[in-house]
Amino acid sequence: MLSSSLTLSRRRVLLAGLATYLLPFIGRTHAAATQMMLTQVAPGIYMRRGLDADAAPQNDNAIANIGFAVGTTAVAIIDPGGCLADGERLRTAVRATSTLPIRYVIMSHAHPDHIFGAGAFIADQPTFIGHYRLPEALARRGTYYQHGLDSILGPERAGPVVPPTTLVHDNLELDLGGRILVLTAHGVAHTDSDLSIFDPQTRTLLPADLLFVERIPSLDGSLRGWLKELGTLKTVDAHYAVPGHGPIKVRWPDAAIDEERYFGVLLRETRQAVSRGVGIDKAVATVGRSERERWKLFDDYNGHNVTQAYKELEWE
Numbered sequence: 001m002l003s004s005s006l007t008l009s010r011r012r013v014l015l016a017g018l019a020t021y022l023l024p025f026i027g028r029t030h031a032a033a034t035q036m037m038l039t040q041v042a043p044g045i046y047m048r049r050g051l052d053a054d055a056a057p058q059n060d061n062a063i064a065n066i067g068f069a070v071g072t073t074a075v076a077i078i079d080p081g082g083c084l085a086d087g088e089r090l091r092t093a094v095r096a097t098s099t100l101p102i103r104y105v106i107m108s109h110a111h112p113d114h115i116f117g118a119g120a121f122i123a124d125q126p127t128f129i130g131h132y133r134l135p136e137a138l139a140r141r142g143t144y145y146q147h148g149l150d151s152i153l154g155p156e157r158a159g160p161v162v163p164p165t166t167l168v169h170d171n172l173e174l175d176l177g178g179r180i181l182v183l184t185a186h187g188v189a190h191t192d193s194d195l196s197i198f199d200p201q202t203r204t205l206l207p208a209d210l211l212f213v214e215r216i217p218s219l220d221g222s223l224r225g226w227l228k229e230l231g232t233l234k235t236v237d238a239h240y241a242v243p244g245h246g247p248i249k250v251r252w253p254d255a256a257i258d259e260e261r262y263f264g265v266l267l268r269e270t271r272q273a274v275s276r277g278v279g280i281d282k283a284v285a286t287v288g289r290s291e292r293e294r295w296k297l298f299d300d301y302n303g304h305n306v307t308q309a310y311k312e313l314e315w316e
């Protein structure tokens, strides 16, 4: 827990033309968990780049790109973080940037690296917003995720499972004062409960884990569905996007090229394996190999992705 007695100092660093805040926190023990560097990816939109790693005791599961958007009357959290402490650091960073009320906490999907920081914002009494299928996903997996995180990070370090209080069925507009965020509920893709966010004012798209850059995507929904939703997202009139994992600001829709290519390979080669009667174990060992040098954490996730794709495609 961060307490109010912690000393917070702030210095601003200009990095590649982007305003960046470095927020060091005194009193924490792990190097990766001792700072939250925020990049202002567009006027009033601040994001923290997640680590290219999986949850580990020393990183507080701070592996997703998370942040917040500021209007003239309110702040919206754009994924609250990977555990309670990650969310608390994000909240402290918000308070160092704006005194406006934190009115919304947007939870892009059910994966723990994006939403387990939600408990840090309960006292702000915000509206917690999720896809209409998020409550069911959390009911099914929330406790499992919580126990899994506790076993990695330490007892009770995960934080509570916080269900959304407002659901998005198609689209929802959030008015932050002088800034409207447009939320879209997607079909089954990365997961079965993916939200994307578009800020028309700055033409910034925040597709969360519908977009991975440099780090290999992880498939927990539908390969064909994800390709379809990616096609829809490519038509959004955005100049830049903030992926759920990878560099904090990328050109849009150019940044979708790698992910689309990988999914194309996965789809084609898995279909071939199925049609030729290749078993799932052999498919896992052979499909997608041409992509191996193109992605971080390839060996950790490609096999899982092939398994998911195989199960989806063997019945088509």
Ligand SMILES: [Zn+2]
Pocket (backbone or CB within 6 Å): 109, 111, 190, 209
């Ligand atoms: Zn995810």
